[in-house]
Amino acid sequence: MNILIAEDDPFHRSFLSSTVRSALPHCETLHEASDGSEAISLALEHEIGGVVMDLQMPNISGIAAASSIWSKHPDMRILFWSNYSDEAYVRGISKIVPKEAVYGYLLKTASEHRLELAVRGVFEEDQCIIDREIRGVQQRSEDIHEGLSNTEFEVLMDIALGMTDKSIAMRRSISTRSVQSRLKQLYEKLGIDPGNAQTNPFNSRTRAVAIALSRGLLNVEGMSLANAEMLAWLDQQRNAEDQTDAETRMRRC
Numbered sequence: 001m002n003i004l005i006a007e008d009d010p011f012h013r014s015f016l017s018s019t020v021r022s023a024l025p026h027c028e029t030l031h032e033a034s035d036g037s038e039a040i041s042l043a044l045e046h047e048i049g050g051v052v053m054d055l056q057m058p059n060i061s062g063i064a065a066a067s068s069i070w071s072k073h074p075d076m077r078i079l080f081w082s083n084y085s086d087e088a089y090v091r092g093i094s095k096i097v098p099k100e101a102v103y104g105y106l107l108k109t110a111s112e113h114r115l116e117l118a119v120r121g122v123f124e125e126d127q128c129i130i131d132r133e134i135r136g137v138q139q140r141s142e143d144i145h146e147g148l149s150n151t152e153f154e155v156l157m158d159i160a161l162g163m164t165d166k167s168i169a170m171r172r173s174i175s176t177r178s179v180q181s182r183l184k185q186l187y188e189k190l191g192i193d194p195g196n197a198q199t200n201p202f203n204s205r206t207r208a209v210a211i212a213l214s215r216g217l218l219n220v221e222g223m224s225l226a227n228a229e230m231l232a233w234l235d236q237q238r239n240a241e242d243q244t245d246a247e248t249r250m251r252r253c
Contacts, residue, residue: 001049001123002029006039006065007081008057012108016052016081023116024123036060043069048076050123055082055089061221063089067096074098079122079129080105081115086216090137091153092225104129148189148217155182156212157226159205171233183208 003020007013013032021027031046033039037059043051051069055062066078078101080093085107097103104122106115110131121127130138148156158168165183169176187194187204190211194204212218 001027002031002047003027003123004031004033004039004042004046004048004051006033006036006051006057006062007054008034009054010034012054015112019112019115020052020119023119036062036065039065040068043076044072048073050077050079052079052081052119055080055084055221061224063092063096063221064225066093067225070096070098070101075100075102077102077122077126079103079118081108082106083108085131085133085137086219087137087147088216088219088222090134092219092222094138102126102128105131105134107131107133148186151182152186152189153217155179156186156208156217157223158230159183160209160212160218160223161227161230163230170237171230 001024003024005013005016005020007016013034017030017032020030029046031042031048033042035057039051039053039057039062040060042048051066053062053066057065060068062080062082066080069076069078075098080103082089082105090105093103093105102122104118104127106118106129110118118129121129154172155168158171163171165176165179168179172179183204184194186208190208192202192204192207192211194200209218
């Protein structure tokens with residue numbers, strides 16, 4: 001089995017290398033990448049059996065790199081290894097994991113023994129190994145009373161990207177009244193009382209984004225991916241409009 005380690009810190013990369021070799025003595029080749037872009041290239045160029053992936057790396061994040069690798073190899077086994085247990089990261093990974101994929105999510109605070117068990121579990125035994133703290137974040141995010149629903153999280157991301165009610169309605173194929181309803185539910189979950197527009201000292205949308213950032217519901221990596229998806233949607237809208245205009249001009253001729 002060939003394993004790829006994607007970690008930008010040389011010390012951590014060396015630690016992972018020795019741990020993987022200890023956990024998988026039959027590992028044939030161990031490839032190393034120092035950023036997400038290199039990880040994608042190596043994963044596509046070589047016959048990789050599994051990837052140990054740091055989440056925060058320069059150029060391309062671990063989540064973006066994993067998404068790209070999974071788009072080509074949906075059965076690739078990936079063990080995420082990170083300092084972060086923020087809900088934004090947990091949701092980001094949950095959003096991109098293919099149904100058939102085996103993956104793990106371990107915090108860097110885990111012991112070397114725990115890391116070895118996770119490496120063997122994911123790469124040899126096809127087990128999904130999720131750190132207990134990460135599992136707790138997953139459960140809270142799925143709790144309809146405590147966590148944000150998928151639709152509430154979507155509208156949070158949309159307003160964080162600066163989208164208007166009208167553009168959100170178009171993108172999500174819902175009415176503007178539905179958008180406002182989702183915003184109202186989001187504000188309630190975040191403890192924001194829109195109140196009277198004349199007396200409220202806050203802009204509710206901006207306040208929601210600020211609270212979400214402070215609670216780890218949003219992060220740069222997740223917003224970067226969401227921004228790319230939004231720009232792709234906008235391109236589709238423009239192309240559709242251009243095609244409609246062209247067809248209209250042809251009919252007039």
